[in-house]
Amino acid sequence: xxxxxxxxxxxxxxxxxxxxxxxxxxxxxxxxxxxxxxxxxxxxxxxxxxxxxxxxxxxxxxxxxxxxxxxxxxxxxxxxxxxxxxxxxxxxxxxxxxxxxxxxxxxxxxxxxxxxxxxxxxxxxxxxxxxxxxxxxxxxxxxxxxxxxxxxxxxxxxxxxxxxxxxxxxxxxxxxxxxxx
Amino acid sequence: xxxxxxxxxxxxxxxxxxxxxxxxxxxxxxxxxxxxxxxxxxxxxxxxxxxxxxxxxxxxxxxxxxxxxxxxxxxxxxxxxxxxxxxxxxxxxxxxxxxxxxxxxxxxxxxxxxxxxxxxxxxxxxxxxxxxxxxxxxxxxxxxxxxxxxxxxxxxxxxxxxxxxxxxxxxxxxxxxxxxxxxxxxxxxxxxxxxxxxxxxxxxxxxxxxxxxxxxxxxxxxxxxxxxxxxxxxxxxxxxxxxxxxxxxxxxxxxxxxxxxxxxxxxxxxxxxxxxxxxxxxxxxxxxxxxxxxxxxxxxxxxxxxxxxxxxxxxxxxxxxxxxxxxxxxxxxxxxxxxxxxxxxxxxxxxxxxxxxxxxx
Numbered sequence: 001x002x003x004x005x006x007x008x009x010x011x012x013x014x015x016x017x018x019x020x021x022x023x024x025x026x027x028x029x030x031x032x033x034x035x036x037x038x039x040x041x042x043x044x045x046x047x048x049x050x051x052x053x054x055x056x057x058x059x060x061x062x063x064x065x066x067x068x069x070x071x072x073x074x075x076x077x078x079x080x081x082x083x084x085x086x087x088x089x090x091x092x093x094x095x096x097x098x099x100x101x102x103x104x105x106x107x108x109x110x111x112x113x114x115x116x117x118x119x120x121x122x123x124x125x126x127x128x129x130x131x132x133x134x135x136x137x138x139x140x141x142x143x144x145x146x147x148x149x150x151x152x153x154x155x156x157x158x159x160x161x162x163x164x165x166x167x168x169x170x171x172x173x174x175x176x177x178x179x180x181x
Numbered sequence: 182x183x184x185x186x187x188x189x190x191x192x193x194x195x196x197x198x199x200x201x202x203x204x205x206x207x208x209x210x211x212x213x214x215x216x217x218x219x220x221x222x223x224x225x226x227x228x229x230x231x232x233x234x235x236x237x238x239x240x241x242x243x244x245x246x247x248x249x250x251x252x253x254x255x256x257x258x259x260x261x262x263x264x265x266x267x268x269x270x271x272x273x274x275x276x277x278x279x280x281x282x283x284x285x286x287x288x289x290x291x292x293x294x295x296x297x298x299x300x301x302x303x304x305x306x307x308x309x310x311x312x313x314x315x316x317x318x319x320x321x322x323x324x325x326x327x328x329x330x331x332x333x334x335x336x337x338x339x340x341x342x343x344x345x346x347x348x349x350x351x352x353x354x355x356x357x358x359x360x361x362x363x364x365x366x367x368x369x370x371x372x373x374x375x376x377x378x379x380x381x382x383x384x385x386x387x388x389x390x391x392x393x394x395x396x397x398x399x400x401x402x403x404x405x406x407x408x409x410x411x412x413x414x415x416x417x418x419x420x421x422x423x424x425x426x427x428x429x430x431x432x433x434x435x436x437x438x439x440x441x442x443x444x445x446x447x448x449x450x451x452x453x454x455x456x457x458x459x460x461x462x463x464x465x466x467x468x469x470x471x472x473x474x475x476x477x478x479x480x481x482x483x484x485x486x487x488x489x490x491x492x493x494x495x496x497x498x499x500x501x502x503x504x505x506x507x508x509x510x511x512x513x514x515x516x517x518x519x520x521x522x523x524x525x526x527x528x529x530x531x532x533x534x535x536x537x538x539x540x541x542x
Contacts, residue, residue, distance in 0.1 A: 003367045008304055017311055031346075033325030054233065054240035081240040082331045086339045095325065 032097040033082050036073055040115035042092035042135050045069055049084035049093055058084060066128065068118040075101065075111040090136055122151035124158075185213060190526065192221040197530065198295070199537035201511075207523055215518045217511060219541060226542040230501040235261060235470055238501065239333055245503075246539040247328045248291060251284040252481035253503070253539075254333040259414060260488040261335050264475035265468050273337035274415045275457040279350075280324070280332040280340075281415075281479075282446040282453070286357070287316040288482035289397075289439040289446075292534045293368065296436050299527045300377045305367065312360045319353040322346070335470075337463030347454055354447055361447070365440045368433075378433035382517040382529035385430060392513040395506045396484020398533050401438045402430035408480035419456070422449050432525075432532040439534075470494075483507060483534050505539040 019026045028034075050058040057077035061070040085093045103111055120131045129151045132141065141148025147158055185208045192200040200221035206213045226245060230238050242253040255277055262269060269277075294309030317327045323346050324330040332340050342350070368374055384394070389402035399406050407424040409417045425441045427434040472494040478487045484506025491500040510533040517529050 002372070003370045004302075004305055004308075007308060007363065007367065011304075011308060011311075017314070029322040029325070031322060031325045031340075033331060051234065052236040054237040079240065079244070079329075080326065080331075081243070081329065082325070082339065083236060083240055086334065087236070 028097050028099065030097065032099065033080050033095045034097050034099040035075060035095075035101065036078060036080075036085065036113060037094050037096045038071060038073060038113050038115045039092045039094070040071070040117050042090045042133050043071060043115065043117050043131065044090055044092075044133065044136060045071070045117055045119070045130050046089060048087045048089065052083045052087050054081060054083065055079045066119075068116055071115040071117050073113040075113065076108060090133070120149070122154055123149040124154040125151060127151040127153070184208070188523070197527070199535065201530075201535070201537055203526070205518070205523070205526065210522050210524075212518050212521050212523060212526070215515050217514065219511075219537070222538060222541045224538075224542055227501060227503075231498060234496045235335060235498065238498065239335065240331075242503075243329050243331070243333070245505075245542055246536050248288045248536065249284065249481040249483060249486070249539065250329050251280045251332060252479055252486050255281060256477050256479045256481075256486045256488040256503070257490070257501075258333050258335050259477035259479065260475050260490045261470060262468070263477055264473055264490055264492060265335075265470050267336055267464060267468055269337055270461045270464065271416070271458050272460040273462050275453050276332065276338040276340065276342065276462060278415050278417065278420070279342075279450060279453050279457075280330055280338075282449050283316060283319060283323075284330070285446045285482045286443045287313055287320070288534075289443040290316070292531065293364075293436045293439055295531055296378070296432070296528065297374070299531055300374060302371075302373055305371070305374075309364060312357065312364055315353055315357045315360070319350060322349055322353075334463050336468045337461070339463070341462050342454075342457070350450070351454060354450055357447060361440070361444055365437070365444070368436060368440060375433065377525075378431065378436065378528065378532075379429075380431050381521060381525050382432045382532055383430050384513055384517050386428070388513065388516045389430065392509060392516070394484075394510050394513045394533075396481070396510070396534075397435055397438050397442065398510045398513065399484070400425060401427045401435040403428045406485075408478055408485050412478060414477070414479055416453070420449055420452050422452075432528055435532045481506060483536055483539075484510065503542075505536065505542075507533070507536045507540045511535055511540070 045060065047060055050060055055077045057074045059072045063070065082095050085095050117131060120129045122129050123146060132149055137145060137148055147155055150158060185206055188205045188207050190205055191197055191202040202218045202221065204216040226241065230241055233241060238257065239254050242257040243250050245253045290309055290313035294306050294313065297309060298306035320330060321327050324332055324340055332338055384398065384402045386403045389399055389404055395406065403426060405424050405426045410424050422445050425438050425445060427438050470492050472492055474491040476487065476489050478485055486506065487504040489502045490498050493499045514530065514533065518526065521529060
């Protein structure tokens with residue numbers, strides 16, 4: 001017991017080393033991995049978050065009219081691994097430092113993060129495309145903003161129009177021979 | 182009073198932290214033989230792993246057990262990277278070693294703390310846990326969680342160290358250093374600890390070889406087997422540290438060995454923080470995992486962890502199998518417990534640092 005006596009006296013004098021939590025705020029580090037937050041302004045509905053979610057806590061449900069998606073994360077299933085935030089290409093998902101997860105039993109079905117993310121519309125034909133949020137347009141689509149907002153079909157046609165000359169030359173056997181000559 | 186009778190201990194018992202069943206044949210107060218039976222917390226994780234994709238399995242393997250919760254995904258990621266034939270950036274290798282060693286210090290301090298608790302020295306137990314709290318705060322501040330670090334990704338790491346976190350880590354290590362030295366001295370000299378742990382649960386070297394024990398149990402019996410030296414992975418070949426060994430092979434020597442290893446881990450951490458190069462922390466994009474099979478092994482706080490993966494080129498593994506150190510170590514309990522007192526059973530079980538949840542998975 002003797003070698004420990006000094007430490008014991010020192011610890012007794014130092015007082016409790018625990019946070020008096022409910023009566024005083026507990027220290028939360030900046031990097032703490034708490035409740036996940038979803039920013040629908042950045043979401044492109046790629047679904048990688050649902051793909052990597054080990055707990056199956058993320059669901060993407062298309063609305064009945066097919067024009068939008070309900071993005072849902074169930075906090076009671078989430079295991080706070082942060083894989084979704086790591087893989088999110090547009091950083092729409094982030095882990096906040098909020099660890100206050102207590103709730104009443106009757107509120108268990110409210111413990112979720114819900115976003116209503118509408119699909120985008122093709123600027124040409126109006127077809128349904130994946131959303132192109134402003135932040136993504138600024139990053140990736142700033143060179144050809146109008147083409148960035150098109151559906152794949154219109155984009156192909158637009159590109160084809162761009163690369164073909166206004167008056168297409170008729171290819172004949174003769175011209176082929178001339179080319180090869 | 183020389184009658185022998187069987188004393189059932191477990192699966193749920195006050196002396197056991199995790200479910201394990203022992204049939205102890207005792208004669209008076211002396212244990213004559215032990216029979217073990219396991220399988221009380223089977224969770225079907227290997228089958229579960231086959232139903233999940235490669236990325237989801239990082240989180241799954243992390244949750245095999247909470248004390249070695251970084252060794253499992255590290256080894257899993259190494260096995261997958263071996264299969265895919267990719268090389269992890271050097272900075273990520275350093276970051277992986279840092280996460281591993283932080284977990285090792287916390288795990289070893291937990292085990293020696295529990296030993297003090299089992300001896301009945303609860304104020305020392307609380308002091309050891311308070312020292313461990315320094316590492317818990319470090320994990321919370323750097324990784325964002327106190328147990329499951331979430332540090333790993335296939336092809337690298339998910340966290341990075343900046344000026345602020347490096348300084349924070351250094352401060353925590355400086356805080357730990359004198360306290361760990363003091364704690365080691367208490368464990369080495371305290372008469373109560375010495376009386377209860379010396380010469381108990383002895384595992385001689387030849388028995389240790391016969392049972393092929395690993396980790397601190399093997400090293401305390403004089404077998405200098407450490408995967409970090411025998412089959413170096415990550416950046417361990419560049420690091421300067423000593424593999425700790427002892428010859429006594431009893432409960433006390435295993436505890437002392439863990440304390441010395443924790444000090445060595447702090448040395449490794451200092452070196453890593455000093456030498457970590459700049460660069461990417463993860464490979465860009467997703468890693469393609471082709472058809473084939475691969476293995477990887479690493480040194481967890483309890484000993485060697487071995488992973489086997491087989492892929493058919495699809496999104497999820499065809500087979501994922503791991504072998505954990507406790508499996509070999511608990512068989513050796515039969516040697517350690519023979520001839521001991523009934524009161525020493527929990528101490529001896531704790532001294533192999535059993536992780537039933539890893540083993541049963």
